[in-house]
Amino acid sequence: MELISATKAGQMAAVIDVAGLTKRYGERTVVDGLTMRVEPGQIFGFLGPNGSGKTTSIRMMCGLLTPDSGSGQTLGYDIVSDSAAIKRQVGYMTQRFGLYEDLSLRENLDFVARVYGMDRRRERVEAALERLGLAARQHQLAGKLSGGWKQRLALAACMLHEPRLLLLDEPTAGVDPKARRDFWDEIHRLSDQGVTVLVSTHYMDEAERCHQLGYIAYGRLLALGRPDELIERSGLSTWTAEGASAAGLAERLEQTEGIEMVTRFGNTLHISGTDAERLEAVLQPYLSLPNTHWRAESPSLEDVFIHLMRQSADNFG
Numbered sequence: 391m392e393l394i395s396a397t398k399a400g401q402m403a404a405v406i407d408v409a410g411l412t413k414r415y416g417e418r419t420v421v422d423g424l425t426m427r428v429e430p431g432q433i434f435g436f437l438g439p440n441g442s443g444k445t446t447s448i449r450m451m452c453g454l455l456t457p458d459s460g461s462g463q464t465l466g467y468d469i470v471s472d473s474a475a476i477k478r479q480v481g482y483m484t485q486r487f488g489l490y491e492d493l494s495l496r497e498n499l500d501f502v503a504r505v506y507g508m509d510r511r512r513e514r515v516e517a518a519l520e521r522l523g524l525a526a527r528q529h530q531l532a533g534k535l536s537g538g539w540k541q542r543l544a545l546a547a548c549m550l551h552e553p554r555l556l557l558l559d560e561p562t563a564g565v566d567p568k569a570r571r572d573f574w575d576e577i578h579r580l581s582d583q584g585v586t587v588l589v590s591t592h593y594m595d596e597a598e599r600c601h602q603l604g605y606i607a608y609g610r611l612l613a614l615g616r617p618d619e620l621i622e623r624s625g626l627s628t629w630t631a632e633g634a635s636a637a638g639l640a641e642r643l644e645q646t647e648g649i650e651m652v653t654r655f656g657n658t659l660h661i662s663g664t665d666a667e668r669l670e671a672v673l674q675p676y677l678s679l680p681n682t683h684w685r686a687e688s689p690s691l692e693d694v695f696i697h698l699m700r701q702s703a704d705n706f707g
């Protein structure tokens with residue numbers, strides 16, 4: 391009995407809970423039957439090739455776009471009939487966020503707070519500047535900031551109204567690795583404080599930092615789970631070959647039956663296939679090559695996503 395009520399309570403508490411969301415533009419179905427849940431405090435990563443429907447999905451989940459079919463709730467509100475309430479309560483950082491380059495950081499935040507008619511404006515701006523480590527630069531013009539700091543300012547702006555849910559659409563595109571890492575440290579701090587985050591990204595190091603991942607291609611959610619679960623379920627086996635002569639093998643290996651993917655990382659090759667025994671058998675002749683160190687490894691998340699992308703290309707052609 392207790393178990394049942396605990397489960398029910400857990401289900402009721404989902405921050406995003408949508409089923410069968412579908413969106414068409416003309417003849418094209420750009421999101422096709424999307425069903426997913428995001429639990430409180432979770433960082434949910436949305437991955438998929440360009441144009442696969444991530445932005446469209448995010449916009450439906452935050453009430454900015456009406457689905458053609460399907461239903462669901464975000465923050466307990468119906469995504470169709472209560473979309474205005476959702477829009478007020480989520481923090482949405484779009485791919486092209488607008489900041490005023492000739493205003494300082496502080497002025498930008500103050501402007502956002504005014505436009506949305508927020509109370510306790512000064513306090514909110516102070517808190518946002520502090521929380522995101524922007525206080526020391528508050529009088530700097532936004533236009534003079536590097537990409538990483540601009541991103542941080544945009545995050546501060548969409549946190550001003552203290553939303554419980556953040557929707558971040560490729561927030562770190564084009565930002566250097568150190569700034570991306572800092573940005574993600576901040577996302578984790580927010581998650582620790584109970585903020586739920588849905589974030590789309592093309593970066594694998596970022597995907598690895600999510601609690602839960604959804605992989606979408608051609609509008610369909612093809613995989614859903616924790617990063618380690620997706621690796622486990624992929625059914626892929628991977629070998630790595632390391633050494634100066636490894637790269638020279640790539641083309642030949644790519645043509646070999648039983649090998650599905652060969653990816654180069656500097657002097658290392660990742661060679662993957664879905665039949666572990668067959669893969670080992672076809673690699674046998676190469677394993678004793680001099681100056682090449684071979685290892686059977688667990689596939690990386692990147693191997694898994696490239697595999698998913700290839701499979702989906704076959705399926706949807």
Ligand SMILES: Nc1ncnc2c1ncn2[C@@H]1O[C@H](COP(=O)(O)OP(=O)(O)OP(=O)(O)O)[C@@H](O)[C@H]1O
Nearest residue numbers: 415420438439440441442443444445446447485560
């Ligand atoms: N308003 C619209 N009218 C017509 N087609 C649209 C519209 N909005 C999006 N699309 C199309 O829907 C598909 C999905 O777009 P969406 O922006 O959701 O993809 P995405 O996964 O976010 O891509 P990216 O990673 O490039 O941001 C694309 O082919 C896009 O061209």
